[in-house]
Amino acid sequence: MIKNVGDVDSVISMQNVGIRYGQGAEVLSDVNLILKRGSFHFLTGKSGAGKTSLLSMMYLSQKASRGIVKIFGRNVSYADRDSLALLRRKIGVVFQDFRLLDHMSSFDNVALPLRVCGMDEREVRKRVTELLRWVELDQKINEPTSTLSGGEKQRVAIARAVINRPEILLADEPTGNVDSDIAHKLMKLFVELNKLGTTVVIATHSERLITDFPYPRLHLQNGGLKIYRPIVEKKIGRGTYD
Numbered sequence: 001m002i003k004n005v006g007d008v009d010s011v012i013s014m015q016n017v018g019i020r021y022g023q024g025a026e027v028l029s030d031v032n033l034i035l036k037r038g039s040f041h042f043l044t045g046k047s048g049a050g051k052t053s054l055l056s057m058m059y060l061s062q063k064a065s066r067g068i069v070k071i072f073g074r075n076v077s078y079a080d081r082d083s084l085a086l087l088r089r090k091i092g093v094v095f096q097d098f099r100l101l102d103h104m105s106s107f108d109n110v111a112l113p114l115r116v117c118g119m120d121e122r123e124v125r126k127r128v129t130e131l132l133r134w135v136e137l138d139q140k141i142n143e144p145t146s147t148l149s150g151g152e153k154q155r156v157a158i159a160r161a162v163i164n165r166p167e168i169l170l171a172d173e174p175t176g177n178v179d180s181d182i183a184h185k186l187m188k189l190f191v192e193l194n195k196l197g198t199t200v201v202i203a204t205h206s207e208r209l210i211t212d213f214p215y216p217r218l219h220l221q222n223g224g225l226k227i228y229r230p231i232v233e234k235k236i237g238r239g240t241y242d
């Protein structure tokens with residue numbers, strides 16, 4: 001049983017959470033989890049298992065149909081629009097469909113979160129250029145993102161999500177469109193961010209990533225969540241996590 005949902009060091013917590021769309025059956029039922037500050041989890045499950053639905057509750061774009069969702073200890077059902085907007089600023093998201101501003105350049109897309117915070121433009125230039133170089137997109141820095149390939153767009157989306165070192169990083173299949181060398185490099189970016197204290201959740205289909213990076217796995221199946229520890233694959237309970 002989870003007793004202390006909303007502990008000071010729990011960044012995301014869910015208690016008996018269910019989600020349904022319209023009048024349909026629940027897509028996820030009785031989800032219980034506590035993700036501690038600085039933790040790193042993979043999120044797995046077949047297509048349609050509910051990975052994107054779970055992440056969308058975490059990034060506050062979708063409300064749970066029942067149960068309690070707390071982000072940074074705050075019950076999100078009682079938060080007004082302004083508070084939700086403030087909470088969202090601390091969350092970096094890589095969407096499965098990227099959601100870049102296509103008419104803008106790679107540079108401007110990645111600079112956006114920094115400019116929203118009012119960062120000095122020289123500092124913005126320095127940070128964005130450095131990160132785009134790191135994700136091997138420095139040749140495309142001024143191209144409108146509409147002209148980029150799927151893999152390039154994905155890297156811009158990742159750079160935009162991590163540029164201001166969010167407290168939570170949620171990434172929805174962020175390496176689905178890139179080859180395995182780049183996928184590993186991007187994972188290292190997430191690992192570095194995690195070392196700086198960011199709580200990370202990465203939805204992935206890649207067995208190789210899961211094997212190569214030994215982090216616990218949140219697994220969705222038949223509407224439920226199970227948590228598996230790395231190395232010795234062992235079920236440790238239906239959604240409970242110490």
Ligand SMILES: Nc1ncnc2c1ncn2[C@@H]1O[C@H](COP(=O)(O)OP(=O)(O)O)[C@@H](O)[C@H]1O
Pocket residue numbers: 021027045046047048049050051052053054
């Ligand atoms: N906006 C929506 N309206 C209706 N059904 C949805 C919506 N989003 C997701 N679903 C349904 O919920 C289930 C889980 O979807 P999703 O969370 O996208 O799973 P995954 O990301 O694991 O593929 C699927 O059956 C999907 O069709």
Ligand SMILES: [Mg+2]
Pocket residue numbers: 051052053096172
């Ligand atoms: Mg999905």
